[in-house]
Amino acid sequence: MADAGLLRFHVPEPEVRPGGTPDFSNVTIPKAGSVPRPEIDVDPRTIRDMAFSIIRVLNRAGEAVGPWAGLLSDDELLEGLRHMMTLRSFDARMQMAQRQGKTSFYMQHLGEEAVSCAFRKALALGDMNFPTYRQAGLLIADGYPMVTMMNQIYSNEADPLKGRQLPIMYSSKEHGFFSISGNLATQYIQAVGWAMASAISNDSKIAAAWIGDGSTAESDFHSALVFASTYKAPVVLNVVNNQWAISTFQGIARGGSGTFAARGLGFGIPSLRVDGNDYLAVHAVAKWAAERARKNLGPTLVEYVTYRVGAHSSSDDPSAYRPKAESDAWPLGDPIVRLKNHLIQRGVWSDERHTQAEAEILETVIAAQREAERHGTLHAGGKPSARDMFEGVYAEMPPHLRRQRQQAGV
Ligand SMILES: Cc1ncc(C[n+]2csc(CCOP(=O)(O)OP(=O)(O)O)c2C)c(N)n1
Ligand SMILES: [Mg+2]
Secondary structure, three states, X not given: OOOOOOOOOOOOOOOOOOOOOOOOOOOOOOOOOOOOOOOOOOOHHHHHHHHHOOEOOEOOOOOEOOOOOOOOOHXXXXXXXXXXXXXXXXXXXXXXXXXXXOOOOOOOOOOOHHHHHHHHOOOOOOOEEEOOOOOOHHHHOOOOOHHHHHHHHHOOOOOOOOOOOOXXXXXXXXXXXXXXXXXXXXXXXXXXXXXXXXXXXOOOOOEEEEEEOHHHHOHHHXXXXXXXXXXXXXXXXXXEEOOEEOOEEOHHHHHHHOOOHHHHHHHOOOEEEEEOOOHHHHHHHHHHHHHHHHOOOOOEEEEEEOOOOOOXXXXXXXXXXXXXXXXXXXXXXXXXXXXXXXXXXXXXOOHHHHHHHHHHHHHHHHHHHHHHHHOOOOOOOOOOOHHHHHOOOOOOOOHHHHHHHHHHOO
């Protein structure tokens, strides 16, 4: 009562700051295999507790356990491992290329490779992702050529987007990868709208929306949930909770909701949390959600619990806002190491083969990089033509643009 009349403003604070000892004791991790797998037509009211748990398949011994296990063959898992390793190797080379001045900007996926790589394998041809900048695994896992990605990063003469997008903001209709918008959370309303259009035209394709923990604070996220739940849009609503939004910790956007998945509950949307560093769990949950969408059961909200090990982007230095060793303390481990250990445990992989695969993958990435660099980099070699900037917006170029093109002399 001492405070009567004095209002206090609350600003959530992270547990630890630089120089402190990383502490994730507040993250409750259920045992692998302990969360049940409901039928896809389950009454959402009966699974509300799933928004506060974490679905996990891989246990500490590297075994796949529980009701969400058993969907993928050894060959599919080996392929998944290769995709994640490729993404990590690609990231390392492109981060270096940025430091060498070959591109102005880069964003890595370090620690989050399982999310986009495993998710892609749960979709079908023609389904459409509305990704953010941290889902390049959707392209890698779908066989999109690395050299084309690099051409885009270098904004060179072979850049399919002709230098008009920020580096790493890819686009490929054929690979179900909608042009990335830098304005975060727009992905949500666009994906829900696309999914509704797919249903209105009696098509069979579903959409997947992507958002980070921080961006759920945008009103677009909430508007999208209204439309998705009211019209039961065939969409999977993905929230990648990597604990950080640049320098802002996840508690700011999460506020009092407990978890990001819990945001879906007020809309009556089945809302699940999954171990985002567990390839098998991500894939199983994505498959469950995709099947619900495809069977007209409506949207599913999935929160992937993961950790952004690297910097936000090539322009960021995390040592300014979090302890250096925080990623080592992250309790869900590394997605590549965990899948590798599972495959070794199954007797289909070994440390030697892993080291050899790393070297082979690096060779492929370097070969793609050489090829891309033949088409130019940011400051050297071929560039898109200035003429290109007048193309691609209108089916027929309006007179004022025609005049401007003439004035530009291109
Ligand atoms: C609408 C909007 N507001 C602000 C920004 C600037 N911005 C770029 S990335 C970022 C952090 C996003 O964090 P999160 O959603 O958690 O995604 P993550 O980077 O962790 O994958 C911000 C604020 C933006 N791109 N768009
Ligand atoms: Mg984030």
